[in-house]
Amino acid sequence: MTGSIIINNLAGLLVITSVLTIVVRGVPQSIGILSLQSLVLVMIFFAIGYNFGAHELYTWGITAFVTKVILVPLIMYKSFCKMREANIEGSLIPVWAIIMISAIIVLVCYFVVEPVKLPMITELKPVLAVSLGHFMIGLLCIVSQRNIIKQIFGYCLMENGAHLTLALLAYRVPEIVEVGITTDAIFAVIVMSYFARRIYKVLNTLDANKLNVLKG
Template sequence: MNGFLIVNGLSGLLIVSSLLVTLAGNPANSARFYALQSFILVMLFVALAGATGSGELYLWSFTALLTKVILVPAIMYRAFRRLSDPTIGSGAVMPTALSIVGAAVAVILCFGVASKVTLPAADAIKPALAVSLALFFIGLGCIVAQRNILKQVFGYCLMENGSHLTLALLAPNAPELVEIGIATDAIFAVVVMAALGSRIFDTLHTLDARQLTSLKG
């Protein structure tokens, strides 16, 4: 039971780190906070592996460490650090306080959903399951409520982390091949979106999503 308490406790840090990612002043700082969140996710996988006796989750942890903590943040940091659009600031559409309230509402609603789950595997990790669902919706909110096209990439990354955590919680014995597939998708998606964002900036000299109505070809 102590192992599951650690899992649920670490999941709370994922919400805090997701707010740091979405509210960071520039995409380069968001990349750093994303690496921090991914490291928390790795620790959560290790704790969950110990609590469930799943050897597969230890392999998931190692793969996530290489891809989510090191490779993907490095790609984003290197691609985004030279891109800046002072006219949009952080790119947030909503005030910081409203973003925090929105995240809290998402967590509360997802707790309500998770409490209805009757799977035996979910009994001890319902708080973490609720957080994994909330993480997905916070990422979706980041995509919708961000003017900065580079910050929208992090919305996708948050959604992917939420989905990844949901799978780990409900199917801890899933084979390592599943994790490799998830990691590969994330890497290629980030590379494509980073390249696209850089090309848009080089062409239009803006990172404002509202200015992309003139984008052609």
């Protein structure tokens, strides 16, 4: 029971770091918070693996630490921190609304997962609710932010939420699948970072609202 409480509390930290990633203005700060969130995710993997005998999650945790905690933030930092417009707020809705919507999302997800009856999920329904809500908060980040870099952060939030959901529902998949799931974020961030840099180089802007005209 104590282990479940710790895991559920760690899941609560995921929500807090998600909201902070969206509302914090500076890109270096957002990258740092995202890296911290990934570290919390790794801690959840190890805690679930230890408390429920899901030793497959140890591989998930090690791979996620290398990719999500170290490599992805490093790639984003080197790609974005020197861009002149990287720290522009560019939010379509105020901070208080983002916080309120995020809380409502997690609450609704909790009621959605209430009927789920699985051995591990019985004690970790708050974690499952957070994992689904985390995905939706990432989507909220994408649709509410004008800054392209912030939208990439939104993708990373969605990916972390989906990763946690898979860890809860399909943790016994073969290890090669686990490694593939945890490394896909690197390739996605590399591709998105490349296009963001190209857009900035050609159009000198990171405002998605200014990219509504195609030029041949």
